[in-house]
Amino acid sequence: GQNIDQPTEMTATEGAIVQINCTYQTSGFNGLFWYQQHAGEAPTFLSYNVLDGLEEKGRFSSFLSRSKGYSYLLLKELQMKDSASYLCAVVDSNYQLIWGAGTKLIIKP
């Protein structure tokens, strides 16, 4: 079967750095998306990785290792507004999105 694993919940301190991991076992791989979802709001696109390595976009970076079936989202200089759920989604061999259950990130002052 297809499986995406993310931690259910993480807590970090304002101003710190946090890494949210995503491991996957899917039938084929054609890319990986990260989305952010604030409580009561719709998910919004953060990043896309299809090749190994690190993609940096401001305070957010996303890393991919296809051989390890592993990705992480790195958030730097955490702000209170970063409190949200972070969703990992893998594109399988049929170009269908397989979603993780999401990681709820709690930022404390």
Added chain:
Amino acid sequence: KAGVTQTPRYLIKTRGQQVTLSCSPISGHRSVSWYQQTPGQGLQFLFEYFSETQRNKGNFPGRFSGRQFSNSRSEMNVSTLELGDSALYLCASSAWASGNSPLHFGNGTRLTVT
């Protein structure tokens, strides 16, 4: 550019009834996907339409159906509602098929079945 618009925002229905939800994608987007989101299950894929054709379907019973019109607007129908259908229903549009381009989500329709 206007975002993805879903109507209505809230719905309360009784068991056994049916419901139709509407989604207007971003102008120029050809793909519309539908998801069910509940606190315990996360995002569950319902189906995706691309250029009026159902491209993919998730593991939901036949009570859940959808369609896409020539202007890319999409509707989702749930017949014979059950209590377990209470959820947030999210629609997302993308320029190309969902695996090829980022999804842009609407604010959802919150359905409560009593």
